[in-house]
Structure formats: C-alpha cells, structure tokens
Amino acid sequence: MMPITDRSLMSQTAGRTGPRKAPTMEDVAQLAGVSHQTVSRVLSDHPNVRESTRAEVLRAIGQLGYRRNSSARALVTRRTLTLGVVACNPTLFGPSSTLFGLEEAARDEGYMVSAVTLRRYSAAALREAIDHLSDWGVEGIVVIVPHREAVTALAELRLPFPVVTVEGGHDLPIPVVSVDQRLGARMATSHLLAAGHRTVWHVAGPPSWLEAEARADGWRSVLEEAGAVVPPPIQGDWTPLSGYRAGQELAGRVTAGAAGRGSAEVTAVFVANDQMALGVLRALREAGLSVPGQVAIAGFDDIPEAEFFTPPLTTVRQDFAALGKASIRLLVSRLESGTTQGDDERVVIEPRLIVRGSSTPS
Amino acid sequence: MMPITDRSLMSQTAGRTGPRKAPTMEDVAQLAGVSHQTVSRVLSDHPNVRESTRAEVLRAIGQLGYRRNSSARALVTRRTLTLGVVACNPTLFGPSSTLFGLEEAARDEGYMVSAVTLRRYSAAALREAIDHLSDWGVEGIVVIVPHREAVTALAELRLPFPVVTVEGGHDLPIPVVSVDQRLGARMATSHLLAAGHRTVWHVAGPPSWLEAEARADGWRSVLEEAGAVVPPPIQGDWTPLSGYRAGQELAGRVTAGAAGRGSAEVTAVFVANDQMALGVLRALREAGLSVPGQVAIAGFDDIPEAEFFTPPLTTVRQDFAALGKASIRLLVSRLESGTTQGDDERVVIEPRLIVRGSSTPS
DNA sequence: CACCTGCCTGTGAGCGCTAACAATGATGCC
C-alpha cells in the first residue's frame, strides 16, 4: 500500500503539532491538478487513466501521505471487508492456532478480522459476542465454539450474514469445517489395540463438547468392532488436573485389577487431549507404574510439548492452521457468491497419528 | 444492544428471501412517526426526549431489527472505535493470553480489536502489519513484539495514531507495559541460591528478544551480588527442543564436573521459559540425573502444564491478562485525552515466584 | 398580554468516498 512515513512532507506549515486533519481525496486531487474522481480511479486501478496522470496522482498521494478513509468507502460500497470470529478458551493451543491460521488466511483474502473471545461458554455470551460483532458491521463470522448448545443456539439465530463454524457438528444447517475427530480417535485406539492390548480405556473431555463426544465415539466404535470390552469412560475437563485425577483412578484400577476383579484390566489408555494425558502420565508415575511398560498412553492434539513429555506422547495431530484457512475460504466464498444457501457444506480435514514412546516400548 | 432475532417481524413481504436492504434510521423514524434526528437522540441517550417518544422509537427499532450503520457513524464522528494489535508467535501461551486479556479489556471500553499476527519477525513484516491496520482506520495500536529491532523500527515510524507496546523495552520513547522480567529472574535465581547451590546455570532465550535479555540480566545480577561464579549461559530459542539440547549439554557437564574440571558444578539451572525447561527436564532424566536431587530447575511463565511436569516445575508466573488490560487502558487514555505526548509512560507488573518440586526436595 | 426561558423536535448541511452519467477531445471511417 502507500507509505506511511512521509507525513513529514505534508503541505502544511511545518512544526505545527496539532492533530492536523488527515488529507482527503480532494486534497490529493487539487495537488495533482485533477478531480477527486480521477484519484479514485487511480486508487482502484481503473484502466482508463492516462499514464502521466496516474503518475502525477501517485506522486501527490505519496507527498501527502494520503490513505483512503475506510469508513467512507465502506459506507458507499456497503462492504466493510471485516470478518468476525468468536472463540472460546482461546489460550489453549488448538483454538489459538486455529484463530491465527484464520487471521492469516483472511488477510491474504483482503479481509480484516476482529475476534471476540468467550471466557466460558453460554448462549447469552455467544449472543452478546455476535451482537458486538454485528455492531461493527462484520460481513460474516466464524464461530469456534465446539459446544453442543452453542451450535444449536447459533442455528436458531437467523443472522443477516453468513456464518461458518469450526468443529461445529454436522447435524445442523450451518457450514462446518472440522478435523475428523472420530477418525483420529479410531486411529489412536486401533494403534493401541494393534499393540496387543485386550482393550483400551478412555479419559474423555466434557460431554457437552462436540469434540469430546466424537472422540469417545470413535474410541468406542473401534472397541466394539474388535469385540473388545468397552470400559466406562472417565470424565475430564481438558485440564491437566482433571487428567491427573483420572490417572489416579486408573492407577487404582491397575492395582485392583492385579488382585483379579471383574472389570477389564488397565493396560492402555486413550486420553482425549494432550494436557489431560500429561496429568495421567504424572498420576501413573506417582503410583509407581511404568509407561508404556505397564500402561500405554495416547493423547490428542500434538501440542508442542507432547514430544517432550516423559515418555514422549503418542498422539493425534490436528492441522489447526488448515482449519482456520479452510473456514475463511468457506466464508469468503459465500460472501463473494452472495449465497446464504448451501448451508450443509462440510470440509473435513484428516488428522494424523504420531507414534512416540508412550505407546511403544523404547 | 438491540436484539437481532426479530428480523422476522420486518415490515416487508414475508417469505421474500432476497438480500433485503438493512433498515436505516430514516425507516425507523417513519415507522415511529418522528424525524431521523429523534431516533439518533434515542440511540445516543440524549436526555431531551419525551419518554413516550423514546418508547415509540425503541419499539420501531425492535420491530425492524434496526442497527446503526457503523461506517456512517465512523465517517461523521471520525471515530472508528477500533484498535489494532500486532502480535508475534501468537500460539505460545504468553502472547495468546495477553492478546485475549487485551481483547476483553478493549471490549469493556467499547472498542473493537483487530489483530494481525506475524509468523516471524522482520521490520518489513511489522510495517506491513501496521499498514494493514492503518488501512482499516484503527485509532491506535498495541504492539506485542518483544524484539529489540522491532521496537527500534517502531520508534522510527512516526505514526499518525498512538502506539503502546507490551514488553517493548524501556529505552525508547514509546509507552510500555511489561512484567518486571528482571525481577522475576532475580526471584528464581535467588530462590535457587538460597537452597544452598553454589551457583546457578542459565538456559537463555534468543538474544534478540528483550525478555530473554532481561531474564539473563536478572540472573547474572543476583549471582554477581552473591559473589557466585557466573557460568556461561546456554542459548535456546524458547522451544522444548532447544531446551532438550541445552539439557544434554548440562548433563554432560554434571558428569564432567564429577570428574573435577575447572568450571562451576551444575547443581541448579534457571531456564528462561517453561517450554525449554520441559526439554531440560527430559534431557536430565535421560542422562539418569534426578531433579531436584542432583539438579534443581526453575522456569519462567507458569504455563498450565508446568504444575504437571515431572517433577512439577518451580517457575515465575506472569499475569498476562493484566498485561493486556493495562496496555488497553494506556492506549485508551491517550486516545481520550488526545495526547501523543508523554511517550515515556511505563506500567510495570510484578511477577510471582511459584515454588514446586523441581527446586525443592519433595 | 408581551416576554423570556426551558424543553422537545425537526431541518439542513456535510463527513469522504464511489457509481452513474455527462462532457471533452482525439481518432477513424464512409
């Protein structure tokens, strides 16, 4: 775009420090000896402008440090070129990576993105966030709130602009971009079964989260197909602490299992995310159990730390940046085409199993 | 704000699904039987409006699902109520927490925030990011790029709007909000010395990062004051992998030290961030060294995982959310006062030492 | 009863830009 440092050359009395008004298109026009419309044409790369005129206008623009007023532009074109994002739990690795992939993609497409973050999810908070974004005239929004009720609430809101969700569930008439959580869970569980374990336990995420549900579902389906016992999943809340508690419970069962109880032995655990897996690892270690010797572990997400856990964590990698990119592409495509229809569009990204020491003997 | 669900009640032929134009203030005025100006007065809480009129206008607003056009408003008021943020490495815990604290604070103050993220830092990328934000008419920006050259480049850019930096260094005429990194490093180092170690080694961050420098400086100052040997700092790049490599080097020295070499013994290490500390922990374990038995470790940041490392990591907690809030307050205050002066304003937030098992015998 | 003083409301201008149209001159063709 235009240089922004040349303000010092402005055709005003130098030294006057007051908040001098930004130059307008008319100012540029006068300096270049043309009409404001010609300036506009230069700025929008209109073909029918004589080369010498264009040069003169550009010179004037540079000299004044002129920038188009985006509000005036938006007013007349009815395009704010701004997209909104609503995100929840945004300090976690997944959401923040998605957010930044998304921002980058939007910038490449010529849009600005404004994000609103929810500390905790509630239908009211979601509505408020969307209201806030609407007030600023976003042309469309991406919702990264993989919460069952959230998506339901969203579907009921008939918004005057397109909406795309990330991990928003497939059973609603809203376009969705997602990683195949179920497949990821299946890969992890199969991997553990293939290593010879009779069955695989599961530390699940909060049940209201769609991802938690899909992962539990994938895990269960593999066990059932293999004719293995399906142990009761242990509930966590994504935090390392909850994983730690779940790990303590599992450790207790290992000991009890040795004494020969009815339930399935704990020799392998698929944990619904890496942070909880960290807690599980710790609890098992404290209980004197070796990983993967006595219990094999797999996680989900592949956070940057996972490779350096003790032992390094086998996990399912999600390409969050791709998620963000895809959601923007979806949103922008409906913006440009002007459709609000085709609300059942789906983009699914395949996860990848990363095998490390927590599931295989070193 | 206004409800956004009542669109269905719009006074248009129901069922027509075309992209019907959003209602304007004039539409509301006609429906309420007043002038557009009265509608404006109601919307801006002007006192001189009869109660019955106000009610009638509000009813009309609700019925039409009217929302003020932000572009038109911005055009005439010359206020976009939008702030820009430039952030680097935004998937790390620190930057993303800051960003979200900042967004929340901005929302409370009635501003929208638009973020631009830099994959890697370069002066050109920074300029481009700021250009992008200027094009969208931000009223001010917060720069979270704790890179020496970045801040220097920033100081040279004479921007037409206020700028605040987070962790931007204190030797430039730009307002800064920061955690006292030096103090944090001093606390960690002192803590280790107090536990009886003769000296403390250091795994540092990249030297171009201001935080890395301040932490190294704090560490060095404590050692010097205590008359302890100052071992050569080992360079990392914030990643767990670089910590792992540093850990291997340190482990090598422990063994060599036992053989009685000239340099200081490695019994305590202050690592410049938690992710690298994780790598160090792993390398030491692989070398068969016990933490904290043979080597005590302290980190920096207190990421959520730190408590569940093996052993739990002693570290320095930074209040990132407070950083974000403070930077917005600083920015907004100069916006409202209209000053570009007072460029040496400083807000310093105190860190807090969190002692856990990695530095104290359990 | 004329007057001033508050409240409440409406009118008009214009923010800086783009889109549609009009105007100009140069060029080509019959």
Add this chain to the structure above:
DNA sequence: GGCATCATTGTTAGCGCTCACAGGCAGGTG
C-alpha cells in the same frame, strides 16, 4: 467533411449518520 467511437476526464448524487441550528410550545414573570 460529417458522424460514430473511443479513451479520458469531470460533474453530480447519494451512502447513513451526527452536528449545529432553528423552530414550536409550554410555563413563568413583569
């Protein structure tokens, strides 16, 4: 030479809103 054609430029009218100002209509005062 007359006329259509094209490239280039200028003119005008808004986009939807806020601000400054001008009324009208009540009540109080001399």
